[in-house]
Amino acid sequence: MIVHHVTKSYGDQSVLNQVNITVREGEIYGLLGPNGAGKSTLIKCILGMVKQDEGEIIIRNCKVDPKRSNYLKNIGYVPDSPFLYNYLTPREYLEFISDLQGVPAGQKHNNINYLLEQFSLLDRQDDMISTFSHGMRHKLSVAGAIVHKPHVLLLDEPLSSFDPPTTKFMKSFLKDYASKGNIIFMSTHLVDIAQHLCDRVGILLNGSILKEYKDLEDLRDFENLIIRDMEATNADIS
Structure with missing residues (x-):
């Protein structure tokens, strides 16, 4: 996945400024920054939900194009506040998403059973989603994002809703998903998550x-970068 010179503004407010990122197959790339840094906007540009002012985004030789099904079928997306259909069951929800994504009938049943088992949802597969906790809803949204086995998985602030055992499972599951040649691109403001997953x-x-950090032990510099930037901004204002 290539993000090349991507710029986005809303009126006079610059949100993204000449962002360049290349993510290789099999890699988990973390976009780390404070709230308001532009992380969610960049993910929405990759999805095609927001159109960048300049630059280009390429996945598997296709430029971002939300109207092209072959582009969107390469992508799975989990927002920070997922929307789910409360009066569906987990199985019905995954069947619905599978049909939207054009998963062949012969694969759909096996994919859904695998995900329900992996995400510990089999015993709740016939319960209404409206009865689920926030963490369970978020877990189901991740299952829905990968039911069509996308090449690129976009995660906006993942793991924030999970208890420690589920967080441990999700880290292992995502690492395994990336190891199969897929790309995981995630945003977070939590250094610990970035350090142990990306x-x-x-x-x-x-x-x-x-x-950019390859040696993730150096991520302790992150807070210092923010402090220096804030000090420089305050100096400019004064």
């Missing part, structure tokens, strides 16, 4: 990539 991390601050 292969590489980019620091997004004020719409720009300040630095």
Whole structure:
């Protein structure tokens, strides 16, 4: 996946400024930054939900195009506040998403059974989603995002809703998913999650990539980068 010189503004407010990121197959890439840094906007640009002002985004030789089914079938997306249909069961929800994504009938049943088992939802498969906790709803949204086995999985602030055992499982599951040649691109403001899950991390601050880390032990510098940036901004204002 290639993000090349992507820029986005809303009126006079610059949200993304010449962002360049390349994510290789089999890699988990973390976009780390404080709230308001532009992380969610970049993910929405990759999805085609928001159109960038400049630059291009390419996945498997296809430029971003939300109207092209072959582009969207390569992508799974989990927002920070997932929307689910409360009066469906988990199985019905996954069947619905499978049909939307064009999963062949011969694969759909096996895919859904696998995900329900993996995500510990088999014993709740016939319960209404309206009865689910926030964490269970988020877990189901991840299952729905990968039911069509996308090449790229976009996660906006993942793991924030999970208890420790589920967080441990999700980290293992996502690493295994990436190991099969898929790309996981995730945003977070939590250093610990980035450090223990990602292969590489980019620091997004004020719409720009300040630095990329391959040695994730050095992520302790992250807070210092924010502090220095805030001090510089305050100095400019004064």
